Amino acid sequence: MKSIFSYKTLVSILYFAAGIALMGGIWELIASLTKNEIPSPKMTWAVFKEVMNNPFQDDPDYKGIGTKLLSSLGRVATGFGLGSLVAIPLGLLMGSSKAVMNIINPMVQLLRPVSPLAWFPLGLAIFQDSPKASIFMIFICSLWPTLINAAFGVSHIPQDHKNVSKAFGFSAWKYLTRIVLPFSLPHILTGLRLSIGVAWMVIVAGEMLSGGIGLGYFVWEEGFNGGSVAKILVAIIIIGIVGLLLDKFFMSLQKRFSYAQ
Template identity: 65%
Template sequence: MKKLLNLQTYLPLLFGIGSAVILIGAWWGISVLTNSEIPSPLMTWAVFNEMLATPFYDYGPNDKGIGNQLVSSLIRVFSGFGLGSLVAIPLGLLIGSSKTAFRLINPIIQILRPVSPLAWFPLGLLAFKAAEGATIFIIFVTSLWPTLINTAFGVASIPQDHKNVAKAYGFSRWKYITKVIIPFALPHIITGLRLSIGVAWMVIVAGEMLSGGVGIGFFVWDSWNALSLEKILSAILIIGTVGLLLDKGFDWLQKRFAFA
């Protein structure tokens, strides 16, 4: 029993190590096949260590440490994601609880949702007259759809029995929202938020490549201009790791509020 318990305890760690071995092995193989045109893990690791040695240096607008770049990107991501959530959750509650609202708004959602994030960038520049505002704008627009759709689905899935009980007890509209709609839809809302933060984190890289200045996306583009593939690969690893941590955070929230 103890052996089984110990195995189950360390199983996630073993799978994580196995995944890392597969990734590094595939990476090393690609490096060999391309005659090191794609830097090997060891070559990238050496540059990565140099980047981490002084992550928060600031020598001017276009010369900042990777820590500063990452913090700037995270601020933009959470700004756009937060604004998108403030719009998506109330609108999703409305669409999910009203067939009339669904019929009016759903066609708009289906038209706007597939639009590429980069297509919104010129409109953001026009509206905010600055690349910073435009970048947050495209994150806002593209990250709100998963939360909106999942929230609406959660509200629309409330069983009729729940609605009948609320009517029998004479719940006011506010009490119905707070005691029935939100508790039932909360797992779906968190699922939407989890998907939205993933979208926001993907969009930030493309947005910062266009906007320039500072940020992890700009760092990738600047490294490409400097022909430093090691820095690009290091940035990709950082982007992936941060994305994983964000996803795990919302996964924890999802399990925390999941129905038993």
């Protein structure tokens, strides 16, 4: 009978399990050294089960952890989606034209290193609304990886591909759909994978500033209003798991459209 898992998959699972076990051991040691000021994995697991009881509760006085997670994911999806709609075509344009690259690239290099927290007050001034300011912050910060990778992909199209398009008299649309997009797609997906990671990290900082019902505000509220450290750890674990799943999703897209496949 053929094994369900390949040898490579089993090795990956074992490495993953070893990494989790190592992290759990370090966590247990820290909990012991702090005399459980930092809750142990066992204590955190008990709180995790408590928090996951009715996770999608949406009462005016209490929002379940699932409701908070969906709120955060909604903001990330909006900011990331808008950022991608701007970054992909602008990146393709930059990669296709040296003049556009020379004009836009200095702005990209100037704005890209700016801290995410610096964009929140600007968004608040523009929209006069905290949740929209958070989305604006995600939008700005998630632009750059996709923009840069899309531009890189197009600028490295082999000359042979361009010669073929000229020989067959491709229209601009046909050149875009038959040459530019197929060749640059793996690079774009790499950018999207990096961008979704940035967007998911930024949402926590954004919600700490904006309030609301997201996971970021939940961490802030528990940490600075005398809340439970165990609940903070639960939120961190959920944030980490969701971030891992998002990364795995875009990694699978990368592999699906990679020329190596």
